[in-house]
Amino acid sequence: MSNCSSCPSHGSCSKSESSCGVQNNPNNKIKKIIGVMSGKGGVGKSTLSVLIAKALNKKGFKVGVMDADITGPSIPRLLHIKDEKAMTTGETIHPVATQEGIKVMSLNLLIEDENQPVIWRGPVIAGAVKQFYTDVLWGELDYLVIDMPPGTGDVALTVMQSIPMTGIVMISTPQDMVSMIVSKAINMARKIDIPVLGVIENMSYVLCPDCDKKIRIFNKEGMDQFLSNMDVELLGELPMMTEISSLSENVMPITNEEVQNVLEKTTQKIINA
Numbered sequence: 507m508s509n510c511s512s513c514p515s516h517g518s519c520s521k522s523e524s525s526c527g528v529q530n531n532p533n534n535k536i537k538k539i540i541g542v543m544s545g546k547g548g549v550g551k552s553t554l555s556v557l558i559a560k561a562l563n564k565k566g567f568k569v570g571v572m573d574a575d576i577t578g579p580s581i582p583r584l585l586h587i588k589d590e591k592a593m594t595t596g597e598t599i600h601p602v603a604t605q606e607g608i609k610v611m612s613l614n615l616l617i618e619d620e621n622q623p624v625i626w627r628g629p630v631i632a633g634a635v636k637q638f639y640t641d642v643l644w645g646e647l648d649y650l651v652i653d654m655p656p657g658t659g660d661v662a663l664t665v666m667q668s669i670p671m672t673g674i675v676m677i678s679t680p681q682d683m684v685s686m687i688v689s690k691a692i693n694m695a696r697k698i699d700i701p702v703l704g705v706i707e708n709m710s711y712v713l714c715p716d717c718d719k720k721i722r723i724f725n726k727e728g729m730d731q732f733l734s735n736m737d738v739e740l741l742g743e744l745p746m747m748t749e750i751s752s753l754s755e756n757v758m759p760i761t762n763e764e765v766q767n768v769l770e771k772t773t774q775k776i777i778n779a
């Protein structure tokens with residue numbers, strides 16, 4: 507059932523209640539929904555979804571993470587809850603909460619063996635993601651961070667059309683092919699009228715362990731050109747580093763100053779969205 511008063515887009519939406527296809531669960535009060543998207547797989551979407559959620563949680567906000575990457579769900583591992591299972595009562599699914607209180611829903615929290623593949627066709631996957639919005643008891647949240655499915659296909663489109671998103675943070679890496687595909691994702695978001703809050707360039711450089719020099723493997727000019735062509739803000743550049751790649755094994759927060767700066771700028775942008 508569509509319910510304008512409980513919708514995160516209430517007040518900024520041009521649709522009437524009768525023309526709205528979004529189903530809001532009346533038991534949930536979610537203030538803002540932020541998608542983390544790329545268009546290209548393997549660029550760090552899930553990693554950044556977790557880092558952004560943790561940064562918002564550290565600021566004292568109530569945060570949830572929805573793992574909409576149904577065929578490659580990695581959020582439970584990254585948040586150290588891979589052995590937990592979500593409970594269901596009737597048609598309601600209860601999210602699993604992390605130690606710091608972040609509520610999480612992922613297909614891997616519903617299946618017995620995380621190593622089993624999900625061999626479903628697009629519409630079934632899209633239906634599962636919609637259920638993560640309508641049937642999960644998120645309760646009161648300041649922010650729901652959605653780790654978007656990779657690509658700009660059917661599932662991403664359904665998520666973007668059926669969940670009222672406040673904005674999208676795009677993740678890219680400094681490679682020509684990636685920025686071309688990320689441009690498609692940015693154009694897709696704009697066509698559906700979802701604001702793109704900015705781009706995080708992940709794996710931008712490696713820090714020399716001896717002299718701290720930034721070693722850039724890819725051409726930086728290509729990224730500058732991409733940002734200006736797409737008229738999109740750069741939220742920051744993240745180094746390629748072990749502290750980030752070992753997020754699923756390491757429970758200690760990442761202390762690197764550059765990572766902190768990128769997360770601070772991103773969370774401020776989300777808070778002001």
Ligand SMILES: Nc1ncnc2c1ncn2[C@@H]1O[C@H](COP(=O)(O)OP(=O)(O)OP(=O)(O)O)[C@@H](O)[C@H]1O
Nearest residue numbers: 547548549550551552553656709745746747750751
């Ligand atoms: N800045 C970084 N430094 C080092 N490793 C990183 C960094 N960002 C991501 N990785 C690693 O790259 C791999 C892919 O990251 P991640 O799973 O977050 O990408 P994704 O875009 O969500 O992928 P998929 O599309 O498959 O879901 C992971 O092994 C992750 O640990």
